[in-house]
Each structure stands twice: as C-alpha cells, then as structure tokens.
Amino acid sequence: MKTFRVSVFAFILATFVGCTNNSIQPEATSVNLQFLHLVDNQPLELDNIKYTNAVGQAYSIKTVKYFVSRVTFHKTDGTDIAIPDIHYVDIRDEATLNYELSEKIPYGSYSGISFVYGLVPEDNVTGSLGLELDQLMEWPMMMGGGYHYMKLEGEYISDDVITFFNFHSGSLNGVAYEIHVDLPNSSFDANASNLNVGMAMEISNWFQNPVDWDFAYWGSGIMGNADAQATVQMNGTDVFSVNFPETAL
Numbered sequence: 001m002k003t004f005r006v007s008v009f010a011f012i013l014a015t016f017v018g019c020t021n022n023s024i025q026p027e028a029t030s031v032n033l034q035f036l037h038l039v040d041n042q043p044l045e046l047d048n049i050k051y052t053n054a055v056g057q058a059y060s061i062k063t064v065k066y067f068v069s070r071v072t073f074h075k076t077d078g079t080d081i082a083i084p085d086i087h088y089v090d091i092r093d094e095a096t097l098n099y100e101l102s103e104k105i106p107y108g109s110y111s112g113i114s115f116v117y118g119l120v121p122e123d124n125v126t127g128s129l130g131l132e133l134d135q136l137m138e139w140p141m142m143m144g145g146g147y148h149y150m151k152l153e154g155e156y157i158s159d160d161v162i163t164f165f166n167f168h169s170g171s172l173n174g175v176a177y178e179i180h181v182d183l184p185n186s187s188f189d190a191n192a193s194n195l196n197v198g199m200a201m202e203i204s205n206w207f208q209n210p211v212d213w214d215f216a217y218w219g220s221g222i223m224g225n226a227d228a229q230a231t232v233q234m235n236g237t238d239v240f241s242v243n244f245p246e247t248a249l
C-alpha cells in the first residue's frame with residue numbers, strides 16, 4: 001500500500017512538473033528540411049544521359065551526395081538563429097532527404113534563410129563526423145584532409161565517347177571553398193508547431209552561371225584543381241531555391 005501511494009505521488013509530481021515546464025516554454029516551431037533534386041526544373045531522373053549542359057554536351061547524373069550545415073534563420077528584428085547541425089544528403093538514401101533540425105526556432109517573422117553548402121573549416125576535420133561518413137565522404141589527406149563537400153557524379157558524351165565524371169568539391173590544400181548560400185525568397189512567419197522547408201537543388205545550375213562548364217575541358221576528376229574548385233564554388237551560389245510545402249514528404 002505504501003509503494004502504491006509513493007508511485008501515485010510520483011506520478012502527480014511528474015505531471016505537475018511537466019505542466020510547469022510547458023507553460024514557461026516560449027512558442028517555437030520545429031523545422032523540417034525536405035531535399036529535392038531537379039534538372040531543368042523537373043525531378044532528376046538518375047542514370048539517364050538525357051540532359052544537355054550549356055556547352056551542348058549530353059550528361060547523366062548517377063550520384064548526388066553533399067553536406068548542408070549551419071542553417072541560419074534571420075529574424076526581421078535583426079537577430080539570427082543559427083542551428084549547429086551538419087546534415088548529410090544522399091539522393092539514393094530516402095532517409096536523408098527529410099531532416100528535422102535539432103533545435104526549434106521561436107515564433108516570429110523571418111526575412112530569410114541561409115546555410116553552408118559543404119562544411120566551414122571548423123567543421124571540416126577528418127574523423128569528426130564518425131566512421132560511416134569518413135568512409136563515404138573523406139577527402140584525401142594528401143589534398144588537405146577533411147571531407148568532400150559534395151560528390152556529384154555521372155556520365156557525359158563528348159566526340160561520341162561516353163566518359164564518367166567526378167564533380168567533387170572540397171577544401172583543397174588548406175583553401176576552403178564551401179558555399180555560403182542566401183536562399184532567395186525565403187522569408188516566412190513561424191506561427192505553427194511545424195514548418196516544412198523545401199530545399200530544391202537545380203543540378204543544371206552547377207554547370208552554368210557564371211561559368212559554362214565544359215566536361216571535356218575540366219576532365220573527369222577535379223579534386224586537385226584549385227581553378228575547378230573555385231569555379232564550382234562560384235557556380236553553386238544559385239543552385240538552391242526554397243519553398244514552403246503544406247505537407248511533409
């Protein structure tokens with residue numbers, strides 16, 4: 001009987017403490033990122049040499065892997081809410097295409113969203129992201145170590161020959177090329193328990209604006225080429241757009 005009384009008391013206490021905690025929590029929104037991949041504004045069809053770049057080469061996409069980090073929400077009152085997460089996306093791994101950020105954002109009016117495509121130097125330390133990501137995304141020590149920001153791979157046709165390409169980016173020999181993306185048209189109001197943020201990557205934009213990408217000129221591997229890394233960084237600023245879907249993926 002005594003045990004029963006203690007547990008009832010513990011239950012009432014827990015409920016009471018729970019309510020107290022709830023009532024002092026400011027209203028906040030959990031944010032779910034949904035990653036979409038497009039070519040020429042249509043959903044990407046993998047493994048099909050059906051696309052054409054700005055210099056007239058046909059190409060396909062086979063691999064899309066990358067890091068999104070340091071997502072930051074800019075409030076209209078001038079404060080920033082920076083989320084410390086590092087998220088890995090692999091187009092062939094459904095589970096990575098939907099990601100709930102580890103921290104909620106306070107209700108209010110936001111002027112926009114920014115994020116880092118890849119990893120800032122402080123986050124780009126070999127071994128810091130665990131064994132699995134080390135194996136998937138490690139950047140060679142002889143090129144400076146850390147991780148790939150991105151592995152985009154496919155095939156292209158030039159002079160009737162099909163050639164594989166590795167459009168890989170990362171920090172090269174101590175020079176960082178991560179992309180600081182300010183998402184256009186990303187203002188919103190946080191006023192519900194959940195917010196879906198659609199992050200759409202237009203893959204064709206990697207290959208244009210400002211530099212029309214010639215697969216034959218740059219070659220199949222660009223990891224050791226500083227000019228190529230700088231070009232990928234420049235071309236990547238307008239690759240993402242944002243929308244706010246009503247429902248989760």
Ligand SMILES: [Cu+2]
Pocket residue numbers: 148166168169223
């Ligand atoms: Cu690589």
